[in-house]
Amino acid sequence: xxxxxxxxxxxxxxxxxxxVGDQLLLVEDSVYLCNAQHPMFTILKPMDVFVLKAxxxxxxxxxxxxxxxxxxxxxxxxxxxxxxxxxxxxx
Numbered sequence: 001x002x003x004x005x006x007x008x009x010x011x012x013x014x015x016x017x018x019x020v021g022d023q024l025l026l027v028e029d030s031v032y033l034c035n036a037q038h039p040m041f042t043i044l045k046p047m048d049v050f051v052l053k054a055x056x057x058x059x060x061x062x063x064x065x066x067x068x069x070x071x072x073x074x075x076x077x078x079x080x081x082x083x084x085x086x087x088x089x090x091x
């Protein structure tokens with residue numbers, strides 16, 4: 001399953017259902033989680049996480065994305081949705 005997260009606090013709900021093999025895409029304000037200094041960053045460590053480049057750039061934090069996370073553009077976003085038969089958006 002692909003989990004598309006829009007808001008940082010949604011991560012607290014998502015961890016209840018995240019399973020091995022799932023992938024997580026941070027978009028909109030959730031991209032703030034990609035900074036290793038963010039208090040909730042450690043929750044991401046066991047997950048397969050992608051960050052939408054355009055949203056990180058728009059919020060001025062592109063240069064603060066942890067190297068342990070993968071950055072995707074809009075084509076990468078589409079590829080992630082194609083790779084998963086189901087997706088869930090978290091607000």
